[in-house]
Amino acid sequence: MTRQLMLGNEAIARGAWEAGCRVAAGYPGTPSTEILETIARDYREIKAQWSPNEKVSLEVAAGASVAGARSLSTMKHVGLNVAADPLFTFSYTGVNGGLVIINADDPGAWSSQNEQDNRHIARAAKLPMLDPSNPAEAKEFTKLAFEISEKYDRPVIVRTTTRIAHSQGPVELGERADVPLKDFIRDPKKYVMIPAHARPRHVFVEQQILKLKEYSSQSGLNKIEWRNKKRGIISNGVAYQYVREVCPDDSVLKIGMVWPLPDELIKEFASQVEELYVVEELDPFIEDYVKALGFKVKGKELIPICGELTPEIVNKALNGKDAEKVLPEYAGALPGRPPGLCKGCPHAFVFNVLKKLDVVVNGDIGCYTLGVLPPYSSMHSQGCMGASIGMHLGFEKARGDEMARHSVAVIGDSTFIHSGITSLIDMVYNRGTGTVIIMDNRVTAMTGHQENPATGKTLMGDDTYELDLEMMVKACGVKRVVVIDPKNMEELEKVIKEEMAAPEPSVIMTRRKCILKK
Amino acid sequence: MKNVIFAGVGGQGVILASKVLMEVAQKKGFDVKESEVHGMAQRGGSVDCNVRYGSEVFSPLIPKGGADFVVSLEMLESMRKIDYLKKDAVLIVNREQINPAPVEIGAMKYPEDIEEWLKKNFANTVVVDTTEALKEAGTRKALNIVMLGCLSKYLEFEMKDWEDAIKSLVKEQFVEQNLKAFTLGRELIKS
Numbered sequence: 001m002t003r004q005l006m007l008g009n010e011a012i013a014r015g016a017w018e019a020g021c022r023v024a025a026g027y028p029g030t031p032s033t034e035i036l037e038t039i040a041r042d043y044r045e046i047k048a049q050w051s052p053n054e055k056v057s058l059e060v061a062a063g064a065s066v067a068g069a070r071s072l073s074t075m076k077h078v079g080l081n082v083a084a085d086p087l088f089t090f091s092y093t094g095v096n097g098g099l100v101i102i103n104a105d106d107p108g109a110w111s112s113q114n115e116q117d118n119r120h121i122a123r124a125a126k127l128p129m130l131d132p133s134n135p136a137e138a139k140e141f142t143k144l145a146f147e148i149s150e151k152y153d154r155p156v157i158v159r160t161t162t163r164i165a166h167s168q169g170p171v172e173l174g175e176r177a178d179v180p181l182k183d184f185i186r187d188p189k190k191y192v193m194i195p196a197h198a199r200p201r202h203v204f205v206e207q208q209i210l211k212l213k214e215y216s217s218q219s220g221l222n223k224i225e226w227r228n229k230k231r232g233i234i235s236n237g238v239a240y241q242y243v244r245e246v247c248p249d250d251s252v253l254k255i256g257m258v259w260p261l262p263d264e265l266i267k268e269f270a271s272q273v274e275e276l277y278v279v280e281e282l283d284p285f286i287e288d289y290v291k292a293l294g295f296k297v298k299g300k301e302l303i304p305i306c307g308e309l310t311p312e313i314v315n316k317a318l319n320g321k322d323a324e325k326v327l328p329e330y331a332g333a334l335p336g337r338p339p340g341l342c343k344g345c346p347h348a349f350v351f352n353v354l355k356k357l358d359v360v361v362n363g364d365i366g367c368y369t370l371g372v373l374p375p376y377s378s379m380h381s382q383g384c385m386g387a388s389i390g391m392h393l394g395f396e397k398a399r400g401d402e403m404a405r406h407s408v409a410v411i412g413d414s415t416f417i418h419s420g421i422t423s424l425i426d427m428v429y430n431r432g433t434g435t436v437i438i439m440d441n442r443v444t445a446m447t448g449h450q451e452n453p454a455t456g457k458t459l460m461g462d463d464t465y466e467l468d469l470e471m472m473v474k475a476c477g478v479k480r481v482v483v484i485d486p487k488n489m490e491e492l493e494k495v496i497k498e499e500m501a502a503p504e505p506s507v508i509m510t511r512r513k514c515i516l517k518k
Numbered sequence: 519m520k521n522v523i524f525a526g527v528g529g530q531g532v533i534l535a536s537k538v539l540m541e542v543a544q545k546k547g548f549d550v551k552e553s554e555v556h557g558m559a560q561r562g563g564s565v566d567c568n569v570r571y572g573s574e575v576f577s578p579l580i581p582k583g584g585a586d587f588v589v590s591l592e593m594l595e596s597m598r599k600i601d602y603l604k605k606d607a608v609l610i611v612n613r614e615q616i617n618p619a620p621v622e623i624g625a626m627k628y629p630e631d632i633e634e635w636l637k638k639n640f641a642n643t644v645v646v647d648t649t650e651a652l653k654e655a656g657t658r659k660a661l662n663i664v665m666l667g668c669l670s671k672y673l674e675f676e677m678k679d680w681e682d683a684i685k686s687l688v689k690e691q692f693v694e695q696n697l698k699a700f701t702l703g704r705e706l707i708k709s
Contacts, residue, residue, distance in 0.1 A: 166556055332629045333626060375622075
């Protein structure tokens with residue numbers, strides 16, 4: 001067996017390849033992006049693609065699955081919100097070829113707008129979720145997920161967190177399995193969810209979850225490591241590694257399948273230890289479940305609910321030990337080093353002008369969100385991918401024409417394609433008169449320069465149709481469309497003033513290549 | 519187990535430095551774990567990599583008070599890692615200041631006493647001046663490998679192990695330059 005050091009995300013790509021996956025689709029999002037990049041670079045037997053957003057990517061993967069192929073969809077945690085609509089109903093239809101969804105949570109919000117705990121989504125959508133604790137498991141669990149998916153007719157979610165996805169460790173390499181394309185059998189009762197079909201499928205889903213509950217206790221994904229029985233700790237993901245490091249003598253119930261949870265194993269473990277603890281990042285997901293089974297357990301009164309865990313947090317919580325401080329406190333003030341727009345960044349030109357004009361800016365997700373920080377301090381709302389234009393219309397509806405004359409929405413090229421187009425249609429349709437700046441830097445920059453429908457290249461490196469953004473916004477009904485190089489700040493200022501003043505919807509496209517793009 | 523933290527500013531190449539160390543340790547038969555941060559933090563913000571190797575490594579994160587080495591590619595960044603130092607650790611710092619945004623806009627001052635303070639409070643502080651080495655290497659981009667060269671003087675691995683790892687991880691046209699940078703880094707540490 002060959003062993004190789006791999007990033008968790010590279011290990012997942014390898015796992016999909018070894019499992020015979022044929023189709024992979026996703027949308028970039030830290031910490032999930034490298035999975036598809038690795039597939040496109042190293043595992044070209046898999047047809048990999050960036051979709052315009054996560055919902056589409058899941059639908060592409062689900063289509064491939066129904067058509068008989070093992071398929072994969074990758075996204076960050078908030079991306080699964082976008083894909084929630086197909087997710088909840090593909091839970092009913094189930095799969096043909098195995099369908100695996102990689103969901104990357106981000107405790108600590110290293111590169112995200114929130115710290116949501118997507119274990120709740122697995123439970124709500126009634127889907128099995130695997131939760132690896134290192135890169136080696138990330139590969140093995142991904143492979144296994146395809147088998148579980150086909151055996152139990154469920155899409156399967158593999159959940160990572162930043163410290164799994166962006167952590168490196170040794171991974172055993174295997175060969176690619178020869179998994180033939182399954183036959184596609186026309187079966188509307190399974191694949192067409194009209195109410196009459198959905199009702200019996202719901203019964204089926206509940207039956208499968210009960211079967212999976214048994215599997216969860218028996219499969220070895222969840223396992224008891226008996227050591228000293230005075231204290232028993234239930235833990236999952238990277239938190240398990242912290243527990244092993246700081247509590248080497250305690251018994252541990254390691255959770256590798258976080259939904260459905262293993263009732264029998266939990267009962268066996270909880271009834272034999274003197275004191276029971278749950279150590280998990282984010283919400284008391286396992287803790288609440290264990291309490292519902294009737295056991296007394298300590299968890300979130302000791303382990304923080306906010307932020308990511310570290311070995312020293314777990315050491316302090318469980319052992320009462322503080323880290324040894326070798327150096328005294330530094331008395332002076334240490335300036336922080338927040339991230340910022342690069343020198344020469346095209347977005348910076350736009351924010352310099354917006355700052356000067358002192359207008360309200362409804363923002364969006366991308367590098368340009370850094371326009372909220374000094375020296376620009378020019379962003380006043382932002383929530384999720386594509387929100388800027390809808391919120392901009394809401395501002396106008398609430399505060400009238402005066403607001404629309406002194407505000408703009410800003411959104412990047414990739415984010416506009418992801419989920420800004422429908423909001424622009426809404427602005428025109430519902431007679432908004434606001435100004436939208438599409439900051440077109442010709443790439444999906446923040447996540448590390450991925451291609452998108454407006455770059456004219458696919459993930460696999462093929463030439464393709466380059467989406468014409470001007471034609472797109474005109475088709476939405478916007479008559480005033482200006483394309484401008486933002487480096488020409490004098491002209492840009494004039495254009496922004498003119499377009500804000502115009503009592504009809506307008507789009508300014510500030511077009512200049514990302515300074516880091518070759 | 520050995521615990522090494524590489525600290526720096528986004529774009530300085532701490533990830534490559536840690537990859538080379540991991541490769542060496544893995545080839546020597548150690549279990550290796552590493553943790554890094556991508557995405558928004560990389561846009562000129564503080565970045566770090568944790569590398570751990572030994573017979574069996576659990577956590578990919580080094581706990582506070584658990585680092586055997588902190589290698590900082592920038593002065594100020596070293597100060598963010600002092601809580602991680604073990605008593606007998608070695609702190610290797612590149613004597614270079616990169617102004618963070620609050621200093622650039624005049625809201626704060628870059629602390630001038632870092633080197634003096636570190637040397638006074640932590641005996642195993644080694645501050646290196648990489649200016650000449652980088653000139654000789656022919657590129658400022660090789661700073662990460664120069665600093666790795668410094669670190670290598672304290673580790674048990676042989677020169678050949680490092681060379682093999684650099685060759686396997688660096689693009690072919692940059693191998694010579696990086697090998698030179700590595701050697702220049704070693705020479706910065708008095709044996």
